[in-house]
Amino acid sequence: MSDNAIEIHGLKKTYVATGRSPAKEALKGIDLTIPRGSIFGLLGPNGAGKSTLINILAGLVVKSAGTVKIWGFDQDKNPRQSRAAIGVMPQEPHLDPFFTPAGSLDVQAGLYGVPKAQRKTAEILELIGLTDKADAYARSLSGGMRRRLLLGKALVHSPQILVLDEPTAGVDIELRNMLWQNVRRLNDEGMTIILTTHYLEEAEEICDDIAIINHGEVIIKDSTANLLGRLDSKTLVITPEADTDLPVLPDTITGQKHTDGTLAFTYKSGATPADQILSLVRDAGITIKDVRTEEADLEDVFLSLTSSR
Numbered sequence: 001m002s003d004n005a006i007e008i009h010g011l012k013k014t015y016v017a018t019g020r021s022p023a024k025e026a027l028k029g030i031d032l033t034i035p036r037g038s039i040f041g042l043l044g045p046n047g048a049g050k051s052t053l054i055n056i057l058a059g060l061v062v063k064s065a066g067t068v069k070i071w072g073f074d075q076d077k078n079p080r081q082s083r084a085a086i087g088v089m090p091q092e093p094h095l096d097p098f099f100t101p102a103g104s105l106d107v108q109a110g111l112y113g114v115p116k117a118q119r120k121t122a123e124i125l126e127l128i129g130l131t132d133k134a135d136a137y138a139r140s141l142s143g144g145m146r147r148r149l150l151l152g153k154a155l156v157h158s159p160q161i162l163v164l165d166e167p168t169a170g171v172d173i174e175l176r177n178m179l180w181q182n183v184r185r186l187n188d189e190g191m192t193i194i195l196t197t198h199y200l201e202e203a204e205e206i207c208d209d210i211a212i213i214n215h216g217e218v219i220i221k222d223s224t225a226n227l228l229g230r231l232d233s234k235t236l237v238i239t240p241e242a243d244t245d246l247p248v249l250p251d252t253i254t255g256q257k258h259t260d261g262t263l264a265f266t267y268k269s270g271a272t273p274a275d276q277i278l279s280l281v282r283d284a285g286i287t288i289k290d291v292r293t294e295e296a297d298l299e300d301v302f303l304s305l306t307s308s309r
């Protein structure tokens with residue numbers, strides 16, 4: 001069995017045209033693997049296709065083409081096992097107002113075929129901080145409590161993979177902290193976590209790996225450390241007094257000569273002092289007329305990757 005929690009190949013989704021709207025190709029052939037045990041962030045602007053992807057994983061949207069394996073089980077060949085391996089906390093709180101939190105968890109467990117003796121209702125209520133509201137009507141719960149109950153519902157069948165769709169959109173700091181505490185704890189216990197978020201800082205803080213989707217395609221997938229490593233990269237742009245070629249550079253510095261004659265040197269600011277580049281340039285006999293630096297942050301990387309298409 002592979003070490004991947006999720007394996008997606010050539011995944012496509014086209015929503016068929018309806019009276020008012022034309023057909024929409026929401027996913028255009030996604031290939032994506034998500035390692036077991038990781039906290040994986042799925043990022044992308046509005047309409048990128050994140051919810052479509054998550055809903056396909058959850059079995060709520062039917063794909064148009066491609067294969068999806070969840071915990072090694074092919075969604076088409078082993079629908080029951082693949083569904084049992086995943087729990088999804090949706091974006092919108094759809095809760096039956098007449099159920100109590102304990103009742104909701106019980107019904108959900110029943111839907112997943114969890115035998116009564118194996119249900120962990122009390123444990124889950126404790127985890128989501130709703131023990132004292134176990135028997136309150138859902139309609140009397142605050143927005144934050146409803147969100148927590150949604151998390152609880154995603155956990156009733158002890159899935160190996162937990163998916164959180166925009167879990168912190170519009171929630172207060174207290175709930176956000178509680179959610180992240182729970183996510184870290186579940187992950188420490190071995191659960192694979194997949195989350196979508198608009199907040200780049202949040203993804204940086206909590207995710208081991210990140211994929212950015214735009215217009216139905218994965219445009220980058222890397223470890224958060226590597227993505228941040230890219231951010232550590234700076235560029236020094238030198239305008240030479242006279243037209244010149246690039247000097248010989250060590251492996252730690254990448255050079256590029258632009259058509260306007262400027263020389264751009266990209267380097268890791270943590271590893272290479274800018275002074276070293278200036279010395280290299282001077283030692284090559286180049287007279288510097290002007291010099292400036294360029295620096296990117298994750299926001300820039302994200303925007304440059306998502307806005308140019």
Ligand SMILES: Nc1ncnc2c1ncn2[C@@H]1O[C@H](COP(=O)(O)OP(=O)(O)OP(=O)(O)O)[C@@H](O)[C@H]1O
Binds near residue numbers: 015044053
């Ligand atoms: N049921 C549907 N019928 C037709 N088109 C849809 C449907 N659901 C989503 N779409 C379209 O598919 C594209 C992808 O939408 P999706 O909701 O997956 O994006 P998203 O990245 O989750 O965005 P958001 O962050 O706003 O939730 C959008 O253009 C959207 O309008």
